[in-house]
Amino acid sequence: MSSHSVRQTAAxxxxxxxxxxxxxxxEGEIGEGDQRHETAVALVMGDLKVAPPLVRIHSQCLTGDVFGSLRCDCRQQLEMALSMIAQQGAGVLIYEQQEGRxxxxxxxxxxxxxxxxxxxTVEANEQLGFKAxxxxxxxxxxxxxxLGVTQVRLLSNNPDKVAALERGGIEVLERVPCExxxxxxxxxYLKTKKEKLGHLFTSR
Known part of the structure; x- marks a missing residue:
């Protein structure tokens, strides 16, 4: 039984x-013990029950997604995800308000x-008293x-996202690279992702 309390607020x-x-x-209360209030939106296209959908979990990046910062690849990943979902005719993009990891x-x-x-990027977060x-x-x-989704094809380079979904009972049938x-x-930034955070890149 999940200890999280999440509700849909709009569609x-x-x-x-x-x-x-x-x-x-x-939105809802998330976490074990000390819970925190979190919000997110989900963009859904097509019928999610025909086949395991392509899913992207994207953390908010104001600097990249909105202002086009070149310090990261967030905007390119966001646009790639929306394009791939559209090409396949079905999928989910979850946009979480988790700025700066x-x-x-x-x-x-x-x-x-x-x-x-x-x-x-890891050292900077730690200097500020945060985890990487x-x-x-x-x-x-x-x-x-x-949304009734139990199996996904996850568009991600981050093995932590795969592990988190599987811990939560969502079967990840395939990790699709998001390069x-x-x-x-x-x-x-990308070198640190690979060497210190374990992100998976086929082209680096």
Whole structure:
């Protein structure tokens, strides 16, 4: 029995340049013991019951997704995910409010400042008193349960996301690489992801 309390707050039609989705809002109390309030949206296209859908869990990145920062590859990954879901005609993109691997926007900007001084992304988070990655991905499990999805093809380079879904009872039938072209400004960021966070890259 899950100790999380998650509810759907809204559902609406959501036309995009990739095609027509439905957008769902979710919020709830997540975590064992000291619970935290989390929110996320899910963009859903097509019939999720015909075959295990392609699923992307994307953490909010204001600097990349909105402002087009070249320090990361977040915007390219977001657009790749929406494009792939549209090409297949079905899938789910879960967009979590977990800026800066869960440390929040202002702390993320402080981490940028430390990175400019020579720290990598993991060291910068730790200098600020955070873990290398604060995220747990419990909310996406609850969202997939609410959508009736029990098996997925997960679009991700992050083995922690695979493990989190499987711990929550979601079967990951396939991990689909989410590798995109990137700016030279993101080279150190991606190197740290691979060497310190264990992200899986076929092209690096």
């Amino acid at each position: 609406a039609e959501f036309p995009t340049r990739w095609g027509r989705f439905r957008i769902f809002g979710f 869960g440390i929040g926007l202002m702390a993320k900007l402080q981490a940028y400042e430390l990175q400019d001084a020579g720290f990598d 990655d604060q995220r747990e991905f419990a909310l996406p499990v609850e969202i997939l349960n609410a 995109v072209s990137h700016s030279p400004d993101a080279e150190d």
